[in-house]
Amino acid sequence: MKIGFIGLGNMGAPMALNLLKAGHAVNVFDLNPQAVQTLVDAGATASASPKTAATDVECVVTMLPAAAHVRAVLSGDDGVLAGIARGVPIIDSSTIDPATVKACAELAAPHGNAFVDAPVSGGTGGAAAGTLTFMVGGSAEVYEQVKTVLSAMGKNIVHCGDTGTGQVAKICNNLVLGITMAGVAEAMSLGEKLGIDPKVLGGIINTSTGRCWSADTYNPFPGVIETAPSTRGYSGGFGTDLMLKDLGLATDAAKSVRQPVYLGALAQQLYQTMSTQGAGRLDFSAVIRLYRHDGDA
Amino acid sequence: MKIGFIGLGNMGAPMALNLLKAGHAVNVFDLNPQAVQTLVDAGATASASPKTAATDVECVVTMLPAAAHVRAVLSGDDGVLAGIARGVPIIDSSTIDPATVKACAELAAPHGNAFVDAPVSGGTGGAAAGTLTFMVGGSAEVYEQVKTVLSAMGKNIVHCGDTGTGQVAKICNNLVLGITMAGVAEAMSLGEKLGIDPKVLGGIINTSTGRCWSADTYNPFPGVIETAPSTRGYSGGFGTDLMLKDLGLATDAAKSVRQPVYLGALAQQLYQTMSTQGAGRLDFSAVIRLYRHDGDA
């Protein structure tokens, strides 16, 4: 299969590599020539523009930082829609707001193209290993059409419903995630001050009703879970600024549908405080540092 | 073994029954004569006072609504300490603040008695089935001493550390629980308004990083988890007023050790609002009703 791939950042580059490994032919485009060269060395074809990358392909994949980039790559004289053939699906794996997804789908429809939102979870590790989860928004037919391509890059390909629901799923999951992590940080810090051994407390929560991914897999208290970022100085993992971006998408989406999100809005301020204090690149579980002011956490 | 049991409410009564079933002889005391009669019918001996219940036994168990009751039952002319022999452990399974636990332990020490905090999780269902989890605070020796008695009433008997740490474990776990439930309620309500099928959203969260007991076992959105209280009108389960009590214990404990609990304090206000609006007896997952103002939730 011939695929156009646009956006070769920390996530996009390994995803495109996995398409090549699966035997697909891939046209690549990125503003960064070095990123392009790496893919070309691996067998991809460099394209001069999104338009060129989208020409004569059976599928287009985009992986970009934010909504503005997606809109820009899609439209204009050099954009994807200027080169793509009718009937070819456009899969956008960026994490953006559901409203932009719908706007993009409306831009693509007159050209005869489905615009499919397929944001991922699994991080750079999952992108490299090809074990990402894709949350796909689009009709049942389009979902069947794009499943094969996505399977070359991920392990779980979940159909969430119509256009935009992939983003909704991602945003809502990360809303829960941002809240539970800060909640676990509060409870672990409180327990420590009240004199319980954090490992014991972690063990109890993880076998009880407080059980959650933020406690049993990514526990923010150093040493409770050996493989968690907290145990290696909050390096690696899911960056605070990315969590902040996703909570921003969640509260914006909530505003747009007039829905209160009390804990989400408060969690957003906590991660914002971290970021303002210079911890934006640490794993988001470092939010526990807002609660612990002594020791080595 | 001969055991004194004080407090035969919704939790205490089935717990005492399980002691009888395990073959122990049980002296029971409660202010409610009907509750006493039920246990006597099952083979227990009625006592005229906490003092009498605690006389000539090898272990005393108390299961009471709040700290004031525990203090009252312990001291005074008719209290446990007036009747109990030296060396007999007092196990308190009430959920109360760690400071009261320490005060009670100091009251009991001069009489030669260990006061062990052993609050439970598992609800009335777990109490009836004998599958409760006990979180035990006390020395390693005392823990070994009380383990057999607790095993007749529960499945998991966890040693949390010194006196008071059982309560700390319970409070911290329920702090996480109260926060995650409200967080899941926000995300499920937001997802619904943004147009995703709640069952699909539930499925994604439960296999992703938002995974938690509040989503995969007690999901607050009706119909997502068939066995959850939300699916039967929020009846049964863990009452909102009990969650409110536990969050009150958590924020009070946080205040006492000068520890901020941002999300915990906010979650407390949400459950308080529910309770003020008359929903105190519904399962705490009904907190989702603060977010959904239409439909049948």
Place this chain on the structure above:
Amino acid sequence: MKIGFIGLGNMGAPMALNLLKAGHAVNVFDLNPQAVQTLVDAGATASASPKTAATDVECVVTMLPAAAHVRAVLSGDDGVLAGIARGVPIIDSSTIDPATVKACAELAAPHGNAFVDAPVSGGTGGAAAGTLTFMVGGSAEVYEQVKTVLSAMGKNIVHCGDTGTGQVAKICNNLVLGITMAGVAEAMSLGEKLGIDPKVLGGIINTSTGRCWSADTYNPFPGVIETAPSTRGYSGGFGTDLMLKDLGLATDAAKSVRQPVYLGALAQQLYQTMSTQGAGRLDFSAVIRLYRHDGDA
């Protein structure tokens, strides 16, 4: 002086009337023909488009619901910039985000026009009475240039600094306002439940360190301040949905400069809850109803 005025809503119509009363000649434009007719009856000239309204005038004033309208009125073949002469200032009295103000100023600059942000406070009452406060963003020269026109519509014309700072002043003031009102609502409701006469409590706060406009002028508890909206069923006044819009601008602006706003974000959720429950058109002091669940409040 000859002035073009665009936007004849609840605020714009009385403002344009005051310009006429002050002896100015006014070209008016609005999509609503009835609103235009009222002004024509009072001596204004109807214009067929923003372009026409801006042709051959010495000043243009716009008063529109949101940022999108301001952008639309400014540009395009029928827009203000298509008709306006070089050197004529454009005063925008809408409440919009500072980023849009800067974008509009950049659109106007090549045409030789200053774009001045001049949002107001004082409500429809102040608009009718000509007692509005204008918060003006622009250079000192432009401020001198527009002062006379604004003086016909308001009492306080405050120079806030460069382009955009008028909106910043308005947003920050209303951020304080939204927080203090909800804070006073909490304190008055709490005092009532604790048994103090609300009028007595109001009197104490208003002569003490809790003193604020939300307590001494717009007290949310019915009957404390006779002239407040709370005393007339929360009718009139400053609508909840308008407060919600302004808090949305504040939290968006905060996000754009990476600044936490804990109380602002929480207050936004409270007003959002009111609005979702159908109280969006009541005065924003009706937020007290979230705290009082009985009686006639």
Place this chain on the structure above:
Amino acid sequence: MKIGFIGLGNMGAPMALNLLKAGHAVNVFDLNPQAVQTLVDAGATASASPKTAATDVECVVTMLPAAAHVRAVLSGDDGVLAGIARGVPIIDSSTIDPATVKACAELAAPHGNAFVDAPVSGGTGGAAAGTLTFMVGGSAEVYEQVKTVLSAMGKNIVHCGDTGTGQVAKICNNLVLGITMAGVAEAMSLGEKLGIDPKVLGGIINTSTGRCWSADTYNPFPGVIETAPSTRGYSGGFGTDLMLKDLGLATDAAKSVRQPVYLGALAQQLYQTMSTQGAGRLDFSAVIRLYRHDGDA
């Protein structure tokens, strides 16, 4: 008039001095002998116990750190109630919870003494200058009886209603105060980042609907109000730990009457964070430092 005065701390000492200055004879008691000596040097009589201080006087005044001290000073063999004559009023000017006030009133009633809550505002400056505000809870007759004594120490003597309402007034006022100060801190920090001159912003808020004591008298941004603690490094003023104590009383009282206090609970966490970070003795307006992470604030 002969008065017994118990509690000679930062507030009590200058208050007792003002009673002496007004010509009253004063028995004083404090655990700190140096504090007693200073008052004796000024003409007071040292007492060996609260009982002695309360013997043969026409009025007793207590000014103590917390509820536990008030209870302790009142009862016991050496307590006020052991020495005081029937009909003599006990004025407690400590800031404590309304429930303790009622408990103390019930202790005093059988002895024939009215227990009057009369907490103050005005700080150590007002205590020295004799310009305190007293918020008095008690019957109209008792209020008339104690007014003269209080007038020697304060300027405003406000009758708030029955026993306990003085504390309610103080707690509710300080709840508003704690919220507005943090709200002003958010708005001033946001305005600064968005590029408006803080002095200009302060001026606009102070003449607009955001107007409040926290902005126009104690503005947290350095340099906006010359006489505010912010302008002298947050020294003097009303300590963060005192604000934290009062917000603790407010949220506890709210819990006791089942009343939500969203913003109050959040503000409490903010001041708690400050205190945990070592800023407990700074004026509470230093809460702005949680929002500004650069510069000299």
